[in-house]
Structure formats: structure tokens, C-alpha cells
Amino acid sequence: MSPNPKTYAVKSFGCQMNVYDGDRMAELLAAQGMTAADANEADVVVLNTCHIREKATEKVYSDIGRLRKDGRKPMIAVAGCVAQAEGEEIVRRAKVDVVVGPQAYHNLPDLLAKAARGEAALDTDMPVLSKFGHLPARRRVPPSAFLTVQEGCDKFCTYCVVPYTRGAEVSRAFAAIVDEAEALVDAGAKELTLLGQNVNAWEDGDGRGLDSLIRALDRIPGLQRIRYTTSHPNDMTEGLIDAHRDVGKLMPYLHLPVQSGSSRILKAMNRSHTRDSYLRVLDKVREARPDIALSGDFIVGFPGETEADFAETLSLVDEIGYAQAYSFKYSPRPGTPAATMPDQIAPEVMDERLQRLQAALNRDQEAFNLATVGKRCSVLIERKGKLPGQMLGKSPWLQSVHLMTEAAIGDVVEVEVVSGGPNSLAGAAS
């Protein structure tokens, strides 16, 4: 172990909130005078982990093994949700130097110093949002930046570890968020994605909801696009739906996980919405913003899911026509109610259902992409493409668009969509 580390690498897994946290940890280490390096060479490697599915957890242990290959001994810090859920266990099993949970990572420099002195360095406390006040100011940011506004979850879906790893729902203060948004825009952000495990449950003490926050951010000069993720169907308020109609900077895209099309399974999942109430929410959203691109999350093979339940998921997909979606095999998580439910589904049944679901979702994604061909839209340029003169960016509907242009990273250009495929569009600057 290096007693005086000079270089760092942060590897984030899982959701966008982890990407945000990972960036902030990198900023903390840079503020200590350390420089970024490749994970295979850095003195300190932070693994910012995800606990949502079994595979994600196992990946942490194989990554630790890989980092120690060829006798290398970097300081290893395990952060994120696996750290929160399995703190002591990781220290025992993998002998890492530092374990730090998602609410405590502002203490990372202190913990590294402790570890360098040979002291135990484990911090999985959950103080309410104190970390935000202890993080350095934002410096270089990409044109599309994340901004965490809410953390935690009170919903307790029966399959999910989030309420245990990220704790109860907490909203950051209105003024702190607006300040950070302004700082991000000053540092070069053109688009902000507001993040939260249940971002649309954001509220301040005065009863204002996410729509008030979006309307306040809409007034920041220089900010061109606003997005938010991830939402719960039951927190789609009238105000938020109205914002999709009224706020020009709010992009026409909504990620609204449904998990299953069967109301019987939704009840067993403790989702507190039904197939019909979910469809009614989407009707209202589409009425407010007819061109909205819809996205969702699905779990196949939840305990007790019959072929008839699964057929309802497929019919829901047909009815909605998602622009894009994520789908997963159910993974039993220790400590969650579903892990001990009867009628766990055989892996081969899950595999087969996932294949059928993904075929339907891919078909709809390609159809959505093809339906944008011939349209004109704005594209936020995010990076260079593979070919000389080619740039890559995002459409308002979050599709990747490549085009030949002299525009620079961070520019918003008007484009005509000339062709579309399963995963991206080609545009011509106009």
C-alpha cells in the first residue's frame, strides 16, 4: 500500500446517481492534489459499487482480485451500495483499505489517511445529506451534467435493496440545488439531469414539488435542457405533468418504471400502482406532451409470475410502445421480502421470458427511431465521433445522433434526421 498516494482512479457501476457520486469523489481526491490515472496504475482505486442485482455484487470481488494481479498493492476503497450493505463483510472477505457508504463519501480523504496509518477505515453512517456541504466546488463539467436532488426511497418494493442501502427519502434544499445548478451552468453545462432514486418525490418544506424546482431552473440563462430520472408512477403529480406541457427546456422524455404489466404481480411487488393506474398516468402525460418518448424498467420472473402474468407484461409493452426500456431478470436480494417468497421462478424460464420481452422492446425502440426520420430537432453535441469531422450528441428524445458538423462540444445544433437504426440516428446539420 502506498502511504502517500499521488494518483487515483474512480470506477462507478450501476445507476446515474453512482456516476454523480463517482465524479464528486474524483473531485475530492483532485482537491487533495492527487491526479487521475488508469485503474491499473493508480495508487488509490475507488470502486463505487452497485448492489441492485447479484451480478453487480460479485463483480466487486472479481474487480478487487484483478486490481491485485501481478503483486500490485493499490489502496482500495469500496464505496457505494455494496459498501453500505456489506461493509464489515467486504473488509473480512477482501481486506480492502477503506469502506465508505453513499452518504459518507465526503470523508474519503480522512478515511484514506487513516488507512495509510494502518487504522480501520469504515464509514457507513447515514447523516442526512451532510455530505453535500463538504464537497469541493464543481470545476470542469460535461455539456450534459448530473445533479442529485433527492436520495433514498420509502416505497419498499418487495424485491428492492434501495430503501436499505440508500435509506429513507430525503430531498436537498431548493436553494442549494439552484446554487449548484448555476455553478454547473457557469462551468459549461448546457443540460442538467436531476437525479434521485425517486426524483419526482422531491419536495421542500413549503410543499413545493419537483415541478417548482424545474420551473426555477428553467429561468437560469445558458441552461438549455432539463431532464429528471428516476420516477415513481405514484409521484407523477398534476403539477409535474403540466410542466411537461409548459416548460420549454424540459425535454420530451420520461423514464417511468412499471416493472410488470400484471396487477397481481404489482401487488406482490408492493408497487402501490396497478396496470390501469400506470396507463392513466401515461395518458395524461401524453395529453400534456404528445411527442414524449417513454422509457421504463421491467423485472421478469418475480416469484409467482405465471405465463399469464408475463403475457400481461408483453401486452402492456405493445399498448405503450416504449421509445427505450431496461429489463432485468429478478434477482433475490438478501433481506428483502421477495427473496423468501414461495414459487421462485426457474432460471431457464426467466431467460426465455427476458428474451421475448427484449425482442418486443427492441422492436419498439427501432420503430420509435425510424419514426423520427425526416423530422427536424435540436441535438446537444457531447463528443467527437469516430470519423474525422463527425460529432455525437443527443436528440430531445435522448436518442444518440451522429452528424458531420463543425459545431463544437456543448453546442446545440438544428438537425434533420436522415436515417435511423436500432440504437442511433444519423442527422444532417441544417
Ligand code: 5AD
Ligand atoms: N432484481 C432485478 N431487478 C431489480 N431492480 C431492482 N431490484 C431488482 C431485483 N432484485 C430493477 C428495477 C428497478 C431498476 C433500477 O432495477 O427494475 O427499477
Ligand code: SF4
Ligand atoms: Fe426500489 Fe421500489 Fe424504491 Fe424504486 S421505488 S428504489 S424499485 S423500492
